Amino acid sequence: xxxxxxxxxxxxxxxxxxxxxxxxxxxxxxxxxxxxxxxxxxxxxxxxxxxxxxxxxxxxxxxxxxxxxxxxxxxxxxxxxxxxxxxxxxxxxxxxxxxxxxxxxxxxxxxxxxxxxxxxxxxxxxxxxxxxxxxxxxxxxxxxxxxxxxxxxxxxxxxxxxxxxxxxxxxxxxxxxxxxxxxxxxxxxxxxxxxxxxxxxxxxxxxxxxxxxxxxxxxxxxxxxxxxxxxxxxxxxxxxxxxxxxxxxxxxxxxxxxxxxxxxxxxxxxxxxxxxxx
Numbered sequence: 001x002x003x004x005x006x007x008x009x010x011x012x013x014x015x016x017x018x019x020x021x022x023x024x025x026x027x028x029x030x031x032x033x034x035x036x037x038x039x040x041x042x043x044x045x046x047x048x049x050x051x052x053x054x055x056x057x058x059x060x061x062x063x064x065x066x067x068x069x070x071x072x073x074x075x076x077x078x079x080x081x082x083x084x085x086x087x088x089x090x091x092x093x094x095x096x097x098x099x100x101x102x103x104x105x106x107x108x109x110x111x112x113x114x115x116x117x118x119x120x121x122x123x124x125x126x127x128x129x130x131x132x133x134x135x136x137x138x139x140x141x142x143x144x145x146x147x148x149x150x151x152x153x154x155x156x157x158x159x160x161x162x163x164x165x166x167x168x169x170x171x172x173x174x175x176x177x178x179x180x181x182x183x184x185x186x187x188x189x190x191x192x193x194x195x196x197x198x199x200x201x202x203x204x205x206x207x208x209x210x211x212x213x214x215x216x217x218x219x220x221x222x223x224x225x226x227x228x229x230x231x232x233x234x235x236x237x238x239x240x241x242x243x244x245x246x247x248x249x250x251x252x253x254x255x256x257x258x259x260x261x262x263x264x265x266x267x268x269x270x271x272x273x274x275x276x277x278x
Contacts (some may be wrong), residue, residue, distance in 0.1 A: 033054070037053075100167060103142065107169065111200070115189075128146070156183075157179075160180070
């Protein structure tokens with residue numbers, strides 16, 4: 001027991017010394033992580049208490065680590081430790097990715113309805129208010145945030161840019177840029193937005209075709225990569241004597257090594273051929 005306490009004390013002392021030496025170097029990194037956590041929580045509209053979770057994790061990390069060490073091979077303590085310190089970050093990142101994916105799929109709908117609203121209401125602010133209730137989530141919530149900034153006296157361009165920066169979606173950046181340039185140039189926004197929506201819809205269609213082709217190519221690469229070892233194992237189980245020299249002779253080992261190298265080269269080449277940067 002005393003040796004265990006001494007080992008834990010030495011480990012904690014080393015940990016505290018390392019943290020103390022790297023405190024200044026990691027201050028900016030910790031601040032960036034805290035800012036990312038706060039921004040992501042606000043983006044996914046998480047409860048306000050969840051934004052304070054990093055502070056609770058810092059306060060409970062050392063007691064939790066000690067509890068895990070003294071619990072021995074207890075699976076329950078390990079699972080609780082991972083659930084509290086790793087699970088929230090994975091959940092918030094997944095929720096943010098899903099929300100951005102939904103927003104990306106609704107950008108064309110937003111531009112189409114805004115173009116139709118501008119035919120009836122030339123004022124962009126009024127058009128945004130009119131279509132807000134007809135939009136699905138999460139676009140409705142993001143547009144409500146932007147219009148709330150307008151009600152507080154913010155500039156329309158600034159509110160739209162803040163929405164695009166918060167969502168970090170290329171299609172939404174394109175839509176906001178179109179609105180900003182259209183307003184500054186004094187052009188007719190309705191046909192411009194309709195043309196932008198058609199362009200984004202065509203881009204999404206082409207990306208879908210490319211992703212389908214890439215998936216087919218990757219499937220072929222997997223089949224071609226697994227076929228040689230599968231056939232080799234099948235022949236070995238059918239009659240082990242056929243491949244006996246391959247497993248027990250130095251020449252057979254050289255052949256196996258050459259086959260493995262060629263297999264890896266083939267897989268890398270197939271991945272490069274089928275990969276398309278979107």
